[in-house]
Amino acid sequence: MLESGRAEQIISRVRAVPAGFVSTYGDLCPGAPRAAGRALAECEDPSLPWQRIVRADGSLAKGSRQRRLLIAEGVPFRGRRVEMDVARVPAEALDQLASDLEHADPARGTR
DNA sequence: CGGGTGACGAATA
DNA sequence: ATATTCGCCACCC
Numbered sequence: 001m002l003e004s005g006r007a008e009q010i011i012s013r014v015r016a017v018p019a020g021f022v023s024t025y026g027d028l029c030p031g032a033p034r035a036a037g038r039a040l041a042e043c044e045d046p047s048l049p050w051q052r053i054v055r056a057d058g059s060l061a062k063g064s065r066q067r068r069l070l071i072a073e074g075v076p077f078r079g080r081r082v083e084m085d086v087a088r089v090p091a092e093a094l095d096q097l098a099s100d101l102e103h104a105d106p107a108r109g110t111r
Numbered sequence: 112c113g114g115g116t117g118a119c120g121a122a123t124a
Numbered sequence: 125a126t127a128t129t130c131g132c133c134a135c136c137c
Contacts (some may be wrong), residue, residue, distance in 0.1 A: 029134090032134055033133070
């Protein structure tokens with residue numbers, strides 16, 4: 001069950017982005033950022049934090065709706081764009097976090 | 112095979 | 125700073 005399909009891989013990375021941070025289409029799928037956008041557009045899973053995926057320059061694909069959700073999570077903005085220098089999670093970090101999710105132990109680390 | 116499309120990215124004007 | 129153009133690649137017919 002690793003479902004390591006192209007889309008599945010992208011989706012798993014989206015889930016790896018922590019609240020209050022963002023990542024880019026290019027980081028989700030280097031070399032084919034549009035495939036990432038495609039995956040998000042097709043995926044209807046409401047538990048998917050799609051709003052945390054923004055363009056490389058910090059602009060939003062989904063406009064005000066997306067902006068509102070991100071601000072609610074505490075993502076720093078500069079005008080209409082996300083402050084990428086502060087909130088961006090690089091591709092490598094995403095893989096790291098994705099691995100961490102598999103180890104998700106809510107009871108371990110609580111002391 | 113090709114041709115068109117897109118929740119993109121980078122370069123250019 | 126914004127608008128346009130081009131390049132890229134995955135997916136569909």
